[in-house]
Amino acid sequence: MTLEGQMVLLGCGEELFAVPVTRVQEILDLCPISRLPHAPPHLLGLIDVRGESIAVGDLRRLLGQTPAADSPATRIIVLSVVKGDSRAVIALKTDRVIEVAELDPGSLGPVQGKGVFNWDDRLVVGIGRRNGRFVTVLDLEHMFRDISTSAKVRAA
Template sequence: MADQAQYVTIGVAEEIFAAPVTKVQEILDMRPIARLPQAPDHLLGVIDVRGDGVPVVDLRLILGMAPATDTENTRIVVLAVNGPSGPVTVGLRADRVFEVTILDSEALDPPPAVSAGWSGHCIAGIGRRNGRFVTVLDLDLLLSDTAQARAA
């Protein structure tokens, strides 16, 4: 059990997503975000994390969900992802963060193959936690556009 993968579970709308704990640097309360001119909608801007400018993306918008206003539960999950030219730090705005946990089973189910137009490429797999589905995100793929822009 000690060597089972651990995940940070993240809530967006009514869905539960998970990020490998090895990618998570820290979890921050919501704070002012400096907007960037002509940035894509999902790129909210940058925040200061100990002297470094960290881009923040909205997980809702990346996943094709409607935007939502911040609440007392809104968090920024600071992640280390692999960009095209090495590690990149990116913040992910989420409606809430639940816990660090293991999933009910070590094995993940593959994303469903439902349509030729939808590949599920940013999904590492589908797991379960306490009987509920948890979508484990492939953060390197999900955030590759932001990481590429950051590395440029």
């Protein structure tokens, strides 16, 4: 995944996260989500996007944060995730979408000290800054590396 160029900045609680704008298909207002029986807590269910069933994950739960009540700012971001020679279309519910922007010049780099702490950094590509605030750039491929073949998968 490339770390250069414009990013979509997302907010979960007080934290800022980013995904490359090239992976974003659209941003939706919160809509009804059809729950799935026996789904793990981070899989909220399915939404209909122009006739297609798209799985929706809870970004807060995927990141190990406490669930929060929805607000008028809650959004669903529809993403394209690469899996081998195919791509999967998935969605994430996030507290808010802040803006499309580039990170501060020269601010993007790896997480420092990750080998010192017992921390699983698979979901993080790097850390940057936007207007001086830390922004965690998410690794979508690792976040969704276990997408099953039953998920909606299309040719690249």
